[in-house]
Amino acid sequence: MRILHTADWHIGKIVNEVSMLEDQEFFLNQLIEKLKILEVDVLIMAGDLYDRAFPPKEAVSLVNLVLTRLIHEVKIPVFIxxxxxxxxERVEYGASLFESSNLYIEGTVKEETRKVTVQGTNFYLLPFADHVYIRELLKDDSIKNLEDATKAQLNKIKQTMNKEETNIIIAHGFVINISDDSSETTDSERPLSIGTAEYVNVELFEDFDYVALGHLHKPQKVKHDRIRYSGSILKYSKSEAIQKKQVSLVTLEEGKVEIEPIYLKPLHDMRVIKGLFKELMNQKSDDYVFFELKDENYVMDAMNQLRRRFPNAMGLEYAAKKEEGQIYKKYDQKSLKEMPLEDLFSDFYQQFKQKELATNRKEIVESTLHEIGGRE
Ligand SMILES: [Mn+2]
Structure with missing residues (x-):
């Protein structure tokens, strides 16, 4: 059995006011072509098909187009x-009709987790829902958090699961190895729960031959190779700039699991570029770029100037100023009101320029403040 494990497509995602739709279309068209030559039996999309509960119409059109092409041209079962x-509910629209076309979309959580068997391999489809929803659905008051909820769902599956067969589960959540947590998160994953823990212990998944996870955007395994996140298809935040995105080709044979990462080229890469403004103006790129300027002083209109060389520039920070940001919190409202204005200015100057305000300059400041009437 050969599976292509993908997750976190986030169709319709906007990063720093830039729509990722064109990049997503480019990537998914490439994925379809790749699937035609990979001889894969099944395609998995482990949650976060869209970026929002109410995706923009362009996002819905793209998903419609991609799924139609997958079913008509690649002709393999697709699990979402x-x-x-x-x-x-919205993601599940039409799902019972699409089933006859080998498109399996599981949007809502069911009392009995859905199982689909392909070539003798069982696929369990476990969509994300919060623990309150699952508590009510299973009528189990002992469910207090996401881990309890997942445990109850998996226990139900295990009651009827035949361990002699190959069992794969598709799930979306924050699965960690509690005894050795090394999971790597990014800035584009929205917290799964507010007020209670969002983690689920990896031990709960031990009985499955492969666990296809979605949610964490960095590709990574959890404890075993066979329990893994394929990661998002594209870089969706500055914190992901250094990652290498992939989709995972999973081969299951006689109880053995083999993973092969497949790298597809994005339309634009996303990177962080550090340097002096002057140096950067000698470069040029269409990539999505976050700048970290090493200049000590602010450069007038820097972003607009850089955009002429980097049309897809996404953000700009001053590397030196970033660390200083914290210092401003050292005063509370009361001390700000009581401190003489000239002292506040000297302090501001010191923080901003990393050097003391010279006596002659201090005098200028004092006389100016006196002229304009100090605090009045
Ligand atoms: Mn997610």
Whole structure:
């Protein structure tokens, strides 16, 4: 059995006011072509199909187009579950009709987790839902958090699961190895729960031959190779700039699991560029770029000037100023009101320029403040 494990498509995602739709279309068209030559038996999308519960119409059109092409041209079963960004019911629209076309979309959580068997391999489809929803659905008051909820769902599956067969589960959540947590998160994953823990212990998943996870945007395994996040298809935040995105080709044979990362080229890469403004103006790129300027002083209109060389510039920070940001918190409202204005200015100057305000300059400041009437 050969599976292509993908997750976190986030169709319709906007990063720093830039729509990722064109990049997503480019990537998914490439994925379809790749699937035609990979001889894969099944495609998995482990949650967060869309970026929002109410995706823009262009996002819905793209998903419609991609799924239609997958079913008509690649002709393999496609499994999709809802993630925490998706609307469970909306994603499930038409699902019972699409089933006859080998398109399996599981949006809402069911009392009995859905199982689909392909070539003798069982696929369990476990969409994301919050623990309150699952508590009511299973009528189990002992469910207090996401881990309890997942445990109850998996226990139900295990009651009827035949361990002699190959069992794969598709899930969306924050699965960690509690005894050795090394999971790597990014800035574009929305918290799964507010007020209670969002983690689920990896031990709960031990009985499955492969666990196809979605939610964390960095590709990574959890404890075992066979329990893994394929990661998002594209870089969706500055914190992901250094990652290498992939989709995972999973081969299951006689109880053995082999993973092969597949790298597809994005339309634009996303990177962080550090340097002096002057140096950067000698470069040029269409990539999505976050600048970290090393200049000590602010450069007038820097972003607009850089945009002429980097049309897809996404953000700009001053590397030196970034660390200083914290210092401004050292005064509370009361001390700000009581401190003489000239002292506040000297302090501001010191923080901003990293050097003391010279006596002659201090005098200028004092006389100016006197002229304009100090605090009045
Ligand atoms: Mn997610």
């Amino acid at each position: 579950i809802a993630g925490n960004h998706d609307s469970n």
